[in-house]
Amino acid sequence: MPLDPATQKIRAFDQVGTRPLRPDGLDKVTGRARFGADATAPGMLVGRILRSPHAHARIRSIDATKAEALPGVKAVVTSKDFADRSDDLRDILVNIMARGKALYEGHTVAAVAATSASVARKALKLIKVDYEVLPHVTDVDLAMEPDAPLLHDDLITSGVEPVPTKPSNIARKIEFGHGDVDKGFAEADLVVEREFKTEATHQGYIEPHACLASVGSDGQGELWVCTQGHYMVRDVCAQLLGMDVSKLRVTASEIGGGFGGKTTVFIEPVALALSRKAGRPVKVVMTRDEVFRASGPTSSTSMRMKIGVKKDGRITALDALLKYQGGAFAGAPVDYGGMAGVACYDYPNIRVVGYDVVTNRPKQAAYRAPGAPMTAFAVESVIAEIADTLKLDPIEMRLKNAAKEGTKSAYGPTFGPVGLVETLKAAKAHPNYKVKLGKNQGRGIASGFWFNFGGQTCVSLNLNIDGTLALAVGTPDIGGSRASMCLMAAEELGIPYENVRAIIADTSSLGYNDVTDGSRVTFASGMATIHAARDAIKKLCGRAAKVWGIPEEAVVWEKGFAKPSGANAGNFEPMSLKELAANAAKTGGPIAGHYEYNAENAGPSFATHVVDVEVDPETGFTKVLRYLVCQDAGKAVHPSYVEGQFQGGAVQGIGWALNEEYIYGADGRLQNAGFLDYRIPVASDLPMIDTAIVEVPNPGHPYGVRGVGETSIVPPMAAVSNAVSHAVGIRLTESPMSPPRILKALGEQAARKAG
Amino acid sequence: MAGTHVKTTINGDSVEYVCEADETLLDVLRNRLALTGAKEGCGTGDCGACSVTVDGRLVCSCLVLGVEAEGRNVATIEGLAQGEHLHPLQRKFLEHAALQCGICTPGFLVAAKALLEKNPDPSEHEIRFWLAGNLCRCTGYDKIVRAVQDAAAEMRGGRHAA
Numbered sequence: 001m002p003l004d005p006a007t008q009k010i011r012a013f014d015q016v017g018t019r020p021l022r023p024d025g026l027d028k029v030t031g032r033a034r035f036g037a038d039a040t041a042p043g044m045l046v047g048r049i050l051r052s053p054h055a056h057a058r059i060r061s062i063d064a065t066k067a068e069a070l071p072g073v074k075a076v077v078t079s080k081d082f083a084d085r086s087d088d089l090r091d092i093l094v095n096i097m098a099r100g101k102a103l104y105e106g107h108t109v110a111a112v113a114a115t116s117a118s119v120a121r122k123a124l125k126l127i128k129v130d131y132e133v134l135p136h137v138t139d140v141d142l143a144m145e146p147d148a149p150l151l152h153d154d155l156i157t158s159g160v161e162p163v164p165t166k167p168s169n170i171a172r173k174i175e176f177g178h179g180d181v182d183k184g185f186a187e188a189d190l191v192v193e194r195e196f197k198t199e200a201t202h203q204g205y206i207e208p209h210a211c212l213a214s215v216g217s218d219g220q221g222e223l224w225v226c227t228q229g230h231y232m233v234r235d236v237c238a239q240l241l242g243m244d245v246s247k248l249r250v251t252a253s254e255i256g257g258g259f260g261g262k263t264t265v266f267i268e269p270v271a272l273a274l275s276r277k278a279g280r281p282v283k284v285v286m287t288r289d290e291v292f293r294a295s296g297p298t299s300s301t302s303m304r305m306k307i308g309v310k311k312d313g314r315i316t317a318l319d320a321l322l323k324y325q326g327g328a329f330a331g332a333p334v335d336y337g338g339m340a341g342v343a344c345y346d347y348p349n350i351r352v353v354g355y356d357v358v359t360n361r362p363k364q365a366a367y368r369a370p371g372a373p374m375t376a377f378a379v380e381s382v383i384a385e386i387a388d389t390l391k392l393d394p395i396e397m398r399l400k401n402a403a404k405e406g407t408k409s410a411y412g413p414t415f416g417p418v419g420l421v422e423t424l425k426a427a428k429a430h431p432n433y434k435v436k437l438g439k440n441q442g443r444g445i446a447s448g449f450w451f452n453f454g455g456q457t458c459v460s461l462n463l464n465i466d467g468t469l470a471l472a473v474g475t476p477d478i479g480g481s482r483a484s485m486c487l488m489a490a491e492e493l494g495i496p497y498e499n500v501r502a503i504i505a506d507t508s509s510l511g512y513n514d515v516t517d518g519s520r521v522t523f524a525s526g527m528a529t530i531h532a533a534r535d536a537i538k539k540l541c542g543r544a545a546k547v548w549g550i551p552e553e554a555v556v557w558e559k560g561f562a563k564p565s566g567a568n569a570g571n572f573e574p575m576s577l578k579e580l581a582a583n584a585a586k587t588g589g590p591i592a593g594h595y596e597y598n599a600e601n602a603g604p605s606f607a608t609h610v611v612d613v614e615v616d617p618e619t620g621f622t623k624v625l626r627y628l629v630c631q632d633a634g635k636a637v638h639p640s641y642v643e644g645q646f647q648g649g650a651v652q653g654i655g656w657a658l659n660e661e662y663i664y665g666a667d668g669r670l671q672n673a674g675f676l677d678y679r680i681p682v683a684s685d686l687p688m689i690d691t692a693i694v695e696v697p698n699p700g701h702p703y704g705v706r707g708v709g710e711t712s713i714v715p716p717m718a719a720v721s722n723a724v725s726h727a728v729g730i731r732l733t734e735s736p737m738s739p740p741r742i743l744k745a746l747g748e749q750a751a752r753k754a755g
Numbered sequence: 756m757a758g759t760h761v762k763t764t765i766n767g768d769s770v771e772y773v774c775e776a777d778e779t780l781l782d783v784l785r786n787r788l789a790l791t792g793a794k795e796g797c798g799t800g801d802c803g804a805c806s807v808t809v810d811g812r813l814v815c816s817c818l819v820l821g822v823e824a825e826g827r828n829v830a831t832i833e834g835l836a837q838g839e840h841l842h843p844l845q846r847k848f849l850e851h852a853a854l855q856c857g858i859c860t861p862g863f864l865v866a867a868k869a870l871l872e873k874n875p876d877p878s879e880h881e882i883r884f885w886l887a888g889n890l891c892r893c894t895g896y897d898k899i900v901r902a903v904q905d906a907a908a909e910m911r912g913g914r915h916a917a
């Protein structure tokens with residue numbers, strides 16, 4: 001049971017940990033909920049975007065005169081409509097509208113606003129772009145070659161000494177670790193070194209990017225948008241358009257999935273620019289094809305992983321080389337990914353070197369534990385191979401090396417209380433771990449980690465006349481977080497869950513909030529909600545004290561009532577929240593609780609996954625037989641949605657492991673930009689996803705909460721690979737492990753045996 | 756462009772509209788009739804977010820033309836609840852937390868209803884294959900399948916009692 005750091009009391013919960021219906025549920029099962037594309041405005045125009053058909057091309061000129069002359073066309077914008085800049089928003093500016101060069105197939109080069117979709121489509125065809133096609137590169141290893149086609153003439157690798165004199169596609173080199181890896185490998189009884197490759201995947205949210213922009217000639221604007229962070233959207237768009245931040249009000253719609261892919265801007269500044277030029281509201285909605293070609297995806301990677309161990313399985317050293325391409329701009333998550341990917345174990349000696357590389361692909365966007373699944377794939381595959389070679393139980397091998405309280409992480413900090421050991425034990429104790437496997441079947445284990453973020457957060461809790469509460473939070477609810485916020489407010493105030501209603505406030509109604517990312521919302525907005533409730537309680541006690549004519553300190557709050565703190569304080573009937581609310585006008589006016597802060601001590605979440613698969617040797621098809629997720633939630637506020645995060649992340653990881661990949665042709669064009677050819681898991685591909693919630697309280701949160709959203713995608717690629725490798729008797733090192741790749745590996749094995 | 760005049764029935768109400776020849780039923784529902792419960796996840800028949808039934812048959816409304824609704828009976832998510840009373844599937848989706856973001860939910864509910872009308876007692880396997888045309892990126896399908904199983908059981912129980 002968690003220790004409340006504020007009161008130093010061990011606490012039990014009345015409501016946190018229960019499973020009430022979510023406040024936005026009814027709207028979502030009746031079709032009433034309004035998502036990005038569901039809004040309309042009077043006089044609304046349709047905006048559409050012209051995209052580069054080339055992976056890399058110089059834009060000699062753009063002639064839009066014919067498009068502008070087409071009846072029904074109200075505005076055309078190109079890079080000329082956005083002022084150039086040299087600050088850290090320049091990459092975003094160039095990504096949302098190509099300047100001088102198209103850097104990937106799908107790169108925006110112009111946009112139109114017209115009275116109907118069909119007119120807009122016709123107008124796009126009338127825009128003449130004169131391209132000079134340039135050589136391109138989409139593979140990370142090839143992009144690092146000295147003679148590779150250069151994306152940016154001014155990109156000088158950072159993080160290397162001496163500073164390179166010539167530009168390259170390597171944006172940055174990173175290095176971290178501790179100890180002496182050479183010494184560590186010298187001490188090892190067994191050293192395993194392997195190379196790995198992973199393909200890029202897309203976040204695959206079912207709702208395409210969509211927004212409705214409206215800017216008037218008075219310079220004031222409104223934007224309705226599906227995003228993980230409407231404050232970020234406001235600040236970035238206002239700067240790109242040269243508007244005062246106060247003049248742009250952004251409302252976050254319901255959001256149909258994001259997984260990190262909606263933490264930046266794509267169409268939003270374009271829609272605003274179109275609206276400003278046309279003087280009318282403009283709605284822009286991406287097609288699925290555009291979502292694949294121009295938003296998301298993750299990095300693809302090429303990695304080398306070397307791990308040394310003693311005979312008993314104790315790790316002596318890890319040495320890793322990680323190459324991540326992040327599309328046309330710097331920012332591949334090799335740093336976070338590398339740090340998180342190795343974080344599960346205690347290494348006496350570790351060195352990780354990473355490269356952030358640019359290629360002619362869409363700019364990568366965050367995807368659930370950005371970068372971590374790839375490095376974890378390499379680490380956990382080598383650990384599995386070592387356990388096989390040494391004939392150690394894979395869970396015992398991990399327990400021997402598991403990070404725990406006091407372990408110094410490779411990325412610097414020393415861990416506080418963390419739950420990896422508990423998840424490993426939960427996995428070992430689970431019935432799935434004991435099921436006997438048949439022919440062509442294999443079991444895989446892998447563990448994973450994510451830091452979890454805190455960040456800038458602000459909430460407001462307003463008391464209504466009838467004693468119910470309106471809770472305004474600024475972090476878009478992407479998977480049921482409003483329910484968790486209501487639970488925490490109700491818990492703190494000691495009132496029924498139904499009496500609190502949470503909304504996502506627009507950017508003009510609440511202070512700044514960081515994006516919904518890093519698994520931060522239940523932790524950070526949750527903690528802010530608790531503190532806002534405490535702020536309200538303090539004021540409520542003050543009002544009761546005023547009525548009773550006793551000092552404020554002599555009033556305590558208990559389960560929805562203000563009470564005298566003891567016999568000495570006086571003998572008064574407890575006053576309910578309802579009474580206090582009804583009398584608020586007479587006792588000093590409205591009552592509200594507020595809290596704003598920069599949240600820290602998020603507390604990492606570890607997980608262990610166990611999967612059984614069966615591989616058909618004829619077709620190379622892998623069937624997932626059973627899947628188990630054991631993860632530390634600190635304290636599960638709404639266990640159903642915690643399980644949902646575990647299951648959803650696991651299944652995205654299964655897709656990454658078995659099917660999903662960006663396939664590029666020799667022309668640098670994406671060949672599978674649709675859900676038919678880019679196949680995400682469907683219901684018939686999967687079994688039930690079993691879960692075990694482990695609760696090792698996070699001392700940084702009053703209720704012990706840890707973020708849970710991201711860790712669940714870290715182990716699956718490795719777990720599935722380990723299972724497939726066991727089923728076929730060959731170590732697989734490339735994702736996705738699609739039927740063609742498995743058949744190829746089986747064929748090579750047969751050839752080796754025959755030879 | 757000359758529009759076509761269409762007379763149809765949607766969720767039991769007679770409706771008339773004018774649409775262009777190349778306009779999908781999904782676009783008509785969303786843009787002309789303000790029935791935005793059906794969603795466009797792909798526009799190519801691959802995600803099921805736009806699921807509706809036409810004369811009781813489950814279709815992707817992004818693959819049906821608006822003009823094809825002439826004289827038909829279209830049912831959308833907006834017609835699933837009867838006044839204040841949610842359909843058992845809607846209730847079970849809420850109880851089982853079978854939605855996270857909820858963008859796929861209308862499509863799943865319409866598709867699941869069509870399944871239960873055909874087969875009131877589907878196995879897990881049958882549910883999974885029937886719903887294989889509906890993509891959900893958030894839930895991993897576990898809770899969706901359970902919600903459908905539970906709703907089916909309740910509806911069978913209800914029928915027996917009646």
Ligand code: FES
Nearest residue numbers: 798800802803817
């Ligand atoms: S929008 Fe119709 S199937 Fe995806």
Ligand code: FES
Nearest residue numbers: 855859891892893
């Ligand atoms: S709940 Fe988000 S796609 Fe299904």
